[in-house]
Amino acid sequence: MTALTNDELIRYQRQLTVAGIGEKGQELLRKASVVVIGAGGLGSPVLMYLAAAGVGRIGIVDSDEISTGNLQRQILYETGDVTRPKAETAAEKLRRINPHTEALAYSVRFTEENAGGILAGYDIAVDCCDNYSTRYILCDATLKAGIPMVYGAVREFMGQASVFNYMGGPSYRDLYPEEMHLKTEDRSGPPGVMGPLPGIIGAVQACEVIKIITGAGDILSGRLLQADMLDQRIDIISL
Numbered sequence: 001m002t003a004l005t006n007d008e009l010i011r012y013q014r015q016l017t018v019a020g021i022g023e024k025g026q027e028l029l030r031k032a033s034v035v036v037i038g039a040g041g042l043g044s045p046v047l048m049y050l051a052a053a054g055v056g057r058i059g060i061v062d063s064d065e066i067s068t069g070n071l072q073r074q075i076l077y078e079t080g081d082v083t084r085p086k087a088e089t090a091a092e093k094l095r096r097i098n099p100h101t102e103a104l105a106y107s108v109r110f111t112e113e114n115a116g117g118i119l120a121g122y123d124i125a126v127d128c129c130d131n132y133s134t135r136y137i138l139c140d141a142t143l144k145a146g147i148p149m150v151y152g153a154v155r156e157f158m159g160q161a162s163v164f165n166y167m168g169g170p171s172y173r174d175l176y177p178e179e180m181h182l183k184t185e186d187r188s189g190p191p192g193v194m195g196p197l198p199g200i201i202g203a204v205q206a207c208e209v210i211k212i213i214t215g216a217g218d219i220l221s222g223r224l225l226q227a228d229m230l231d232q233r234i235d236i237i238s239l
Contacts (some may be wrong), residue, residue, distance in 0.1 A: 001184040001186050002023050002081070002176055003023075003027055004023060004026060004030075006022050008026070008030075008040065008054070008100065010055065012026050012054055013052070013194055015053065015054075016123075018216075019216075020036070020215070020216030020217060021090075021210075021214050023214055024055060024214075025213075025215070026170065028213050028214050028215075029053055029054045029055050029056065029062060029144055029210065029213055029214065030054055030055075030056045030130075031056055031060070032055050032056055032057070032123050032207055032213045033055075033056060033057040033093065033121060033122045033123050033124075034050055034055050034058055034059070034122060034123065034125075034126060034213075035058070035059035035060075035061065035118065035122040035125050035127060036050075036058065036059065036060055036061065036062045036121060036123045036126045037110050037126065037127055037128060037129055037134065038061070038062055038128035038129045038130060038134075039060050039061075039062040039074075039086040039087055039090040039128070039142060040064075040070065040073075040083060040086070040126075040128065040130060040174055040194065040198075041061070041070075041073040041074050041128075041130075041154065041197075041202075042077070042128035042152045042153075042198045042201060042202045042205065043060070043062070043090070044073075044075045044076035044077070044090075044127075044198070044199075044200070044202065045075065045198065045199045045202030045203055045206065046128055046152075046202045046205050046206050046209075047060065047076060047090055047094055047124050047167030047207035048075075048076060048093075048097060048169070049202070049203060050063070050101075050124045050209060050210075050228075051097045051098045051101045051103065051156075052097055052098060053206070053210055054098065054100060054101070054156035055101060055209075055213070056100075056101065056102060056204075057101070057102045057103075057104065057122075058075075058094060058101055058102070058104070059104045059106060059118070059122060059128075060086075060087045060090045060091055060094075060104065060105050060106065061087065061106040061108065061110050061118060061193050062085075062086040062106075062107070063087075063107055063108050064085075064086050064100045065083055065084060065085055065086065066081045066084050066085075066089060067081050067083075068082050071200050072195045073193060073195040073196075073197075073199075073221065074180055074198075075199065076089075076090055076093055077087060077089065077158050081083070084153045085107050086107075087105035087106055087107045088105045088107060090103070090105070091103035091104065091105040092209045094115065096118055106118060109134075109215075110134050110137060110138065110164050111137065112137050112140070112141075112157055113131075113139055114129070114140035115138070115140075116141060116144070116145065118135075119141055119142065119145045119200035120145070121140060122147065122159055123147060123148055123213070124212055124213070125138060125141075125142050125145075125149050125150070125151060126146070126149075126152075126202070126205055126209060127149055127151045127153075127172075128152060128202070128205070129151060130190065135151075135172060135177060136171075136172070136173070137176055139164065139165070139171055140170040140173075141175055142164070142165045143165045143171055147165070148163055148164065148165050148166040148167075148212060148221075149163070149164045149165050149168040149171075149172065150164075150205050150208050150212075151163065151164055151172060151205075152201045152202060152204070152205045153192060153201070154193050154197045154198050154201055155165065155191045155192075156191060156192050156193060156197075156230075157194055157196065157197065157229045158197075158226070158228055158229075158230075159197050159198075159201035159229070160201070160224060160225065160226050160227070161201050161204040161205055161208070161220060161224075161225045161227075162175070162220050162221070162223065162224045162225065162239070163208050163212070163219050163220045163221045163226035164221070166219055166221040167213070167221065169221035170221070170222055170239050174189075174239065175224065175239060181211055194229060196229075197227075200227060200229065201227065204220075208220055222238065222239050223236050223237065223239060224236070224237040224239055
């Protein structure tokens with residue numbers, strides 16, 4: 001006898017028929033907790049897909065407010081949301097997408113001081129950061145907490161995704177030692193990005209989260225997916 005409700009059986013029917021997920025996998029998704037660091041271009045598709053997939057508890061960490069300049073790529077928001085806090089607005093929208101999902105807003109910047117408290121009680125952290133310093137803090141904090149970090153990054157037409165700190169696999173620092181990015185932090189402004197690109201990489205991140213939770217398929221640990229949408233080329237690089 002299934003532990004899923006009739007509404008869940010209907011809502012997730014197309015997912016339940018996927019090999020490697022099924023009802024057992026759906027129950028694992030319902031019990032899972034995932035925290036997403038950053039509710040912007042990458043965070044928008046990650047949050048929407050995880051809520052739609054039935055992840056039981058989703059934390060959203062972002063200290064920013066929605067601006068008009070976000071709307072070109074941050075598809076979770078609309079014009080009427082401008083000036084509203086991202087984390088709280090995202091949580092409200094996830095509850096409307098799926099009332100079975102508990103969405104928790106953390107309207108704070110992710111720092112060394114609060115990292116441990118925020119990650120406590122979560123199974124997976126998703127890196128949707130827009131700066132290197134926060135990403136290194138998340139790398140170290142997830143390693144200490146013993147949970148995987150699902151990485152994504154975008155710039156212009158290029159995107160990357162991987163899974164770090166997973167079952168003894170490599171960390172973000174193994175791929176990018178911190179000293180490589182020290183000078184980059186001094187750039188005058190954020191890089192440009194083609195609007196659909198965060199959707200592509202965010203969808204990859206959401207797939208990896210679902211796979212980690214359900215045990216389906218091979219995880220991108222020890223491998224880096226690199227997508228060049230200008231030339232329509234996707235490569236998988238061994239780390």
